[in-house]
Amino acid sequence: MNVLIAPFIYNHQFNYIRNQVRHLQGTKKTVADPKILEAVQMSVHHNIMQKFVELDEEQKQLLGSVASLQTSEQLDSYITTISQYRCSFPELSSKQLQKTFAKVKKLKLPNIAEVDWLQTTYLGWSDIGQNKMYIVYPWQERIVGIEGRITPSQKGVCFLCNRHEQLGLFTAISKQRPANASPDYYKALGNYMCLDSTACNHNITDVTILERFLSEIVSKKE
Missing domain, CATH: 1.20.1280.250 (Monooxygenase)
Incomplete structure (x- = not known):
């Protein structure tokens, strides 16, 4: 070959x-x-x-x-x-991740040195102390990041990889706003996903649901 x-x-x-x-x-x-x-x-x-x-x-x-x-x-x-x-996930630096989440104070970063970029569909990590999870994904010719609250749950089927794993309820606030929305408007979207992002990346076989979720969360102006 x-x-x-x-x-x-x-x-x-x-x-x-x-x-x-x-x-x-x-x-x-x-x-x-x-x-x-x-x-x-x-x-x-x-x-x-x-x-x-x-x-x-x-x-x-x-x-x-x-x-x-x-x-x-x-x-x-x-x-x-x-x-x-195999195509590698973009090898992001700590500085690039900080820029992606520029509005997050005291951002806890993952250990970049331990990431296997070839086995990464999305980069995900948690800040257990803050009950936060972060997801980074190359989407529509840009790197997008979403942050949300993660609440540990029981074992079940992950909405991303469709495998039976230990789950957490990941809830993120949509940055999209309808026309004429009030200043107090917000919309939260939640799904059960793997607490272990490495395992999820090892199992995931389709990105359709991930990209659909991103399209509901990420601002179209970003």
């Missing part, structure tokens, strides 16, 4: 591909019917390709090779190979 292919697989896409390959590996271990195996393999191939809006021929060849792999070892190698073409 041409090693000159530029990175094009984002973290959530890689997670999705990995899950699809694991599903295929599990099927090959438990199912003997060749017709069923072929159907599942074609379904996995289709699902992976549908995860991308545009692909050039080399990218199609790289991802599409999953349709011809037969052994678990070959599928493991496939994951190892495509991992070389």
Whole structure:
């Protein structure tokens, strides 16, 4: 495979591909019917390709090779190979994060040195002492950040990654205001999400809900 292919697989896409390959590996271990195996393999191939809006021929060849792999070892190698073409989250500095949350007094920053940017879809961290959570995401050609209150809850399904994890109720105030809104107007939006953002980033396979949430919180003028 041409090693000159530029990175094009984002973290959530890689997670999705990995899950699809694991599903295929599990099927090959438990199912003997060749017709069923072929159907599942074609379904996995289709699902992976549908995860991308545009692909050039080399990218199609790289991802599409999953349709011809037969052994678990070959599928493991496939994951190892495509991992070389992952896009990194923008490597933000502490100064950039402070600028993103310029209005927050005594902002507690995450340990940037411990962030695995390749395995990051959104950067999230908590300030337990203040019951605050912060989320940073590259969206619409800019870096946006939202802050909100986090209230620890019980285990359940995260609205972002759709996995069963330890949750917190994240509540943020929308910066969008209707026309002719009163000075006292505010709108709070809340969702249950992973308390552990690292685990969430390891699980997330789609950014549609995250971007929809951001569109309801972030000011269009920002």
